[in-house]
Amino acid sequence: MIRQFDQSLQDVKNLLLQMGEHLEIAIDKAVKSLSRLDARMAREVLEHDPVIDEMEGKIDDAVAKLIATxxxxxxxxxxxxxxxxxxxxxxxxxxxxxxxxxVTVQLVEQKLSLFKELEDIPKMAAITQQMVHDGINSYIDGNVALARKLADTDDEVDRMYHDIVNELLDLIKQNQADTEVALRLSFVARYLERIADHATNIAENIVYIQTGKRADLN
Known part of the structure; x- marks a missing residue:
């Protein structure tokens, strides 16, 4: 019985790892599609999203079965x-x-171009990808110390978000012709900031597993 449970739990962990890998790729491709204004790459991300939804369903079903049996x-x-x-x-x-x-698809379809090469948004995306990676690994390994470090990284992402938004607002003041693109880029920065928040939620769950207590790391 114990061996069966351990194997089933390992299967759940493997599914989480696979889901995390798909997620990291989705974030990477989404931001690259924006940097390159590559609508085809962006549509690949959109078309692949149901696959990740399906993986969540598999994990929920596996967990429900384990709890019941x-x-x-x-x-x-x-x-x-x-x-x-x-x-x-x-x-x-x-x-x-x-x-x-x-956002990439919308910019391309409306024939809008970036007013400069993206730098801070890809950096922010790379940090959020690492947060996802570390969050999943901290669950697999039961590494509470790594999980708690995600709170500090989340603070860094928050600072980057505010810096990006402030820079975009300054650009709008200087050239109102860039307003629409700047607003869309601010949405992208917000999406990345929210991804980091969800990664921090993962960290909170790691602390909960080990201590039985909820931690507020956001």
Whole structure:
């Protein structure tokens, strides 16, 4: 019975790892599509979003079955509940990546161009991708220290978000012709900031698994 539970739990972990890999790719491709104004790449992100939704469903079903058949308690039960919440956070992050891809499609369709090469947004995206990676690994390894570090990284992303928005507002004041593109880029920065918040939610679940107490890391 114990071996069966451990194997089933490992299967859930593997699904979370796969989902995390798909999510990291989605974020990367979404931001690259924006930097290059590549509508085809952006549409690939949009078309792949249902795959990530389906993976969340598989994780929810696997966890529900384990709880019903194995009746886990204490840490094991918290680990399973956390898996469902992590999958939900990743699904929402994937939706935000799709939102970024949608911005690319809109810019291309409306024949709008970037007024300068993107620098800060790709940097912000790289940090959020790493947060996703570290969040999933902290769950797999039970690494509370790594999970808590995500709170500091989230603060860094928040600062970057505010700096980007302030810069875009200054650009609008200097040249109102750039207003529409600048506003859309501010939305992208906001989507990335929200992805970082969801990654921090994952970290909070890691602390919950190990301590049984909720931590507010946002």
């Amino acid at each position: 194995q009746q886990p308690v204490a840490t094991d039960l918290r680990r399973l509940i956390a898996a469902m919440k992590i999958a939900s956070d990743m699904e929402r992050m994937a939706d935000l990546a799709a939102n970024i891809a949608q």
